[in-house]
Amino acid sequence: MKTKLLGFLDRNSKQCQYLEWQVVDKLQGSGKSKRDGWSTELPMAGLGVEVINKMKDEKQKDVAWQGKCSGTVYIAGNEQEGHFSLINEACSMFAHTNPLHLDVFQSVVRFEAEVVTMTAALLGSKEKASGGQICGNMTSGGTESILLAVKTSRDYMKVKKGITSPEMIIPVSAHSAYDKAAQYFKIKLWRVPVGPDFRADVKAIKRHINRNTILELGELASTYGICLHVDLCLGGFLLPFARKLGYPIPPFDFSVRGVTSISVDVHKYGLAPKGTSVVLYRDHDIRKHQFVAVTEWTGGLYVSPTIAGSRPGGLIAGAWAAMMSLGLEGYLENTRKIMEASKRIEKGVRQIPELFIIGRPDMTIVAFGSDVVDIFEVNDIMSSKGWHLNALQRPNSIHICVTLQHVTVTEDFLKDLSDSVKTVKANPGPINGGLAPIYGAAGKMPDRAMVQDLLVDFMDSSC
Numbered sequence: 001m002k003t004k005l006l007g008f009l010d011r012n013s014k015q016c017q018y019l020e021w022q023v024v025d026k027l028q029g030s031g032k033s034k035r036d037g038w039s040t041e042l043p044m045a046g047l048g049v050e051v052i053n054k055m056k057d058e059k060q061k062d063v064a065w066q067g068k069c070s071g072t073v074y075i076a077g078n079e080q081e082g083h084f085s086l087i088n089e090a091c092s093m094f095a096h097t098n099p100l101h102l103d104v105f106q107s108v109v110r111f112e113a114e115v116v117t118m119t120a121a122l123l124g125s126k127e128k129a130s131g132g133q134i135c136g137n138m139t140s141g142g143t144e145s146i147l148l149a150v151k152t153s154r155d156y157m158k159v160k161k162g163i164t165s166p167e168m169i170i171p172v173s174a175h176s177a178y179d180k181a182a183q184y185f186k187i188k189l190w191r192v193p194v195g196p197d198f199r200a201d202v203k204a205i206k207r208h209i210n211r212n213t214i215l216e217l218g219e220l221a222s223t224y225g226i227c228l229h230v231d232l233c234l235g236g237f238l239l240p241f242a243r244k245l246g247y248p249i250p251p252f253d254f255s256v257r258g259v260t261s262i263s264v265d266v267h268k269y270g271l272a273p274k275g276t277s278v279v280l281y282r283d284h285d286i287r288k289h290q291f292v293a294v295t296e297w298t299g300g301l302y303v304s305p306t307i308a309g310s311r312p313g314g315l316i317a318g319a320w321a322a323m324m325s326l327g328l329e330g331y332l333e334n335t336r337k338i339m340e341a342s343k344r345i346e347k348g349v350r351q352i353p354e355l356f357i358i359g360r361p362d363m364t365i366v367a368f369g370s371d372v373v374d375i376f377e378v379n380d381i382m383s384s385k386g387w388h389l390n391a392l393q394r395p396n397s398i399h400i401c402v403t404l405q406h407v408t409v410t411e412d413f414l415k416d417l418s419d420s421v422k423t424v425k426a427n428p429g430p431i432n433g434g435l436a437p438i439y440g441a442a443g444k445m446p447d448r449a450m451v452q453d454l455l456v457d458f459m460d461s462s463c
């Protein structure tokens, strides 16, 4: 990798070269093989049940995430108890089922249908304004739900409006799953700057609409007869409850005219096992463009609803178990706790004079930056105290996505954050092994194609 990078480096100024070397060295360092002793072939004699002990040993090497990770694990408590163990039992009971064989596994077929309709009901399907035709499917996660919504919108717009060179408009802050969808499905992507409040800038979006636009975000969709996807991957199992509890939440679901599809993850605030999401459509006319039907295969007639062929019935069962066991009251109670923890964290961050809050947190993500200290150095000190927060760019900042895991540790978080800011202020500069230089430098490197190459090389050496 180094030789290849040197070629790029020759083209740049000394200042850029320095920045690039920082990033290169760091990425190469963190990408170094940790694979010594990893199996490369099947063991000659199988381990039998002993394999479970070996797996327990491996699991112990994972970092301690309990209460310390932004997002990531949304269920409260520890993995052996309560809701965790209920989900584990539900998943293992159906681990060997597959809804592809719907004649065999009627149980999971029913679970999937019920997860979809119950989710749709949370997002406006029972409102008159929805049109009463909301339908959808379960997928493997937020990214698959977004990929499917984009592909379906593209094919729907091709039939409805004859669009063959599709374009899609999103705010610059929208999840990178849209980039994936644009690359996979050959759609031109416009990432439009957000306003000073970090919300979608409707005027800027309007300027990008043309006769090839298939998908955008904003109330313009129905005026222009184009699709509008709402990414509720994170918020779908929280906002409906927050609104019922009286928090001020703007309209976001199928009761809004023009919304044609929604992605909503059960594996986040739905407290379901990882690998569960739902993609919903305004009506069957749109959704039918999601399906693949094959008539000429020698293997017989084939039709499949989502990207995967075989699908994990165990996860579908886990999602159903989560929703049925918690019920409306369970989600309301959880949401109240998470919202209160988020408000407490927001208030606490505002009381640290060196920090400022980014935007206005309506929900459970609190992002903050600083004009006084290097926020990535603060993040490194927080990491040394066991926290795993998310580093953001433009502007440089970090965020915590608050979950049930944080409800009992908000004061610990705020104390550690305040101490970390003090440490960096008294002692600015990168700490040994910290990631501040890589984030700082990568953000400043003018050659973005090179940053992209670095990321791809890093991935290539990691898997």
Ligand SMILES: Cc1ncc(COP(=O)(O)O)c(C=O)c1O
Residues within 6 Å of the ligand: 140, 141, 142, 143, 144, 175, 177, 231, 232, 233, 234, 265
């Ligand atoms: C708003 C939003 N959209 C999409 C995704 C992608 O979801 P997944 O990682 O399940 O593919 C995420 C993940 O955090 C998200 O927060």
